[in-house]
Amino acid sequence: MSLRTYTYQIQSDPMSRVESGQIEAKNIEDAKRQLRVQYMLAILPEDTLLVDQSEVDENQARQKSAKARDLLRVLADHHAWTKDSNQGARANLNNLNLTDMVMPKSKLQNADMAGADFSGADLSGSNLTNANLVRASLHGANLKDADLTGADLSDADLRGAILTGAILDGVDLWRANLMGCVISPSALHKALSCKTK
Structure with a gap:
């Protein structure tokens, strides 16, 4: 049987501080036994918090995988739509949480992504021409060599974003x-239409 990771918070007595950490155990009962031994307790205090971190991680991985599959379908439909407006559908990613998604060289020209959260995402080399990114969060996103020609980035969060080599002709950076x-x-x-000497 493989070991699972459990996170815990325990206050062994009312006068001691709350301690937290992780332990490897076969199951929840084994984790409780290990905590009792570690803190020399006959029974664990009622307010002891014990979470199967492996299960949390597995659920997050499943959710991320489902999100990636949904995104691939949207991108495929959008690609078909860019070729023929009677086919597929324009990508609508409004207000979606796409943090840390790895999607370099995506073809998202004319996509509607207002308010989407791309924090930490990899969009390097992507085609984002004329995309609607109003109020989008691109905090720490990798936009290296992306084409943002004509994109609307008004009120967008670009703190810490990597824009080296990005094409910013006609981009709207209002606020x-x-x-x-x-x-x-x-x-x-160039993006801000500044006059240089």
């Missing part, structure tokens, strides 16, 4: 947060 983003000064000046 976008660019703090700490990685971008060449010339590309930023």
Whole structure:
């Protein structure tokens, strides 16, 4: 039987501080036994918190996998729509949580992604021309070499985003947060239509 990871919080007596940590155990009963031995207790305090972290991780992995499958279907439909507007459907990713998704070289031109959360996502080399990214969170996202021509990034969160090599012609950065983003000064000046000497 493989071992599972359990996280715990325990206060062995009312005067001691709450301690937390992880243990490897065969099952919940084995985890409780180990805690009793570790803290030299006949019974665990009623407020002891013991969570099967392996189950939590498995559930998160299943959810991420389901999200990736749904996203692939949306991207396939969108790709068909960009080829022929009578086929597929325009991608609508409004307000979706797509944090840390790995989707380089995605073809999301003209996609509707207002309010979507792409924090930490990899969109490097993606085609995002004329995409609606109003209020989108791209905090820490990798947009290296992405084509953002004509994209609407007004009110978007681009803090810490990587924009090296990104094409920003005609992009709307009205009230976008660019703090700490990685971008060449010339590309930023061009995107903001600054006049340089």
